């Protein structure tokens with residue numbers, strides 16, 4: 001079947017949610033514009049946000065915690081935070097899949113900015129088993145292990161160091177579009193455990209940092225830990241940010257969004273397109289088109305250019321075998337959704 005593409009962006013009917021209006025403009029563009037309007041209208045609040053973060057850090061060693069991947073978003077965020085005079089504890093998750101460029105960027109930023117920096121190393125054998133379990137499960141989102149561990153480590157480190165604010169490089173400019181059907185949230189530990197125990201019934205995840213919804217609730221409500229997204233409050237132009245970082249920190253480019261991880265590079269460029277017909281670059285590039293930082297022609301040229309590299313990075317597992325596992329929806333495994341249902345009801349009220 002011929003795919004229908006949006007007139008403005010490069011999203012198409014490969015996403016099940018995709019719809020176009022009478023002018024040929026898709027629902028993702030519509031949503032992206034709403035999100036961009038929303039962040040523009042909140043920018044005046046930056047000063048008061050900063051005041052609050054500094055106030056919450058009074059009497060403590062740090063004002064905020066930040067995970068530094070060496071990617072463009074987190075590098076830009078940390079540079080901004082240091083300029084604002086925030087006292088930052090930063091950490092990098094080492095799951096063995098950071099690109100040499102990302103490692104270089106982390107080192108350069110940490111040394112030039114004189115940051116307090118922790119490297120959190122993940123138990124490689126158990127982590128590989130968890131990845132294997134997600135492949136065997138046949139579900140779309142095999143990035144859940146990394147995303148979940150990152151969240152669990154962030155909250156734990158924040159609590160241990162009396163930190164109330166976690167800074168995130170997440171931002172609307174480059175992330176306004178992502179179809180829900182192309183993933184599943186990484187917060188659901190019940191889901192993660194069920195996927196893991198389906199493949200490894202006699203083992204547990206005690207060696208890895210995890211966070212149940214109950215713990216998450218405690219971090220958020222008992223300890224008052226919150227997340228702040230500075231890039232939504234400042235002018236964030238990706239090309240300008242890259243040039244600035246290269247000049248100031250000898251920062252090295254690693255490719256498109258999220259490709260600072262060799263696992264994610266493979267996952268987004270080979271696994272998802274070949275197994276599920278999903279090309280997440282369409283969503284990333286369409287976000288940039290909506291933010292007026294890329295033309296549709298430029299986006300199409302990127303999508304049409306041959307992909308290079310992206311070899312399967314998990315030496316313990318077999319790529320060919322992984323590609324033959326059956327495909328199954330996340331709903332085949334246990335899910336804990338009550339908290340999202342409640343959040344939705346509150347939002348709709």
Ligand SMILES: [Zn+2]
Nearest residue numbers: 006009026029
């Ligand atoms: Zn569109």
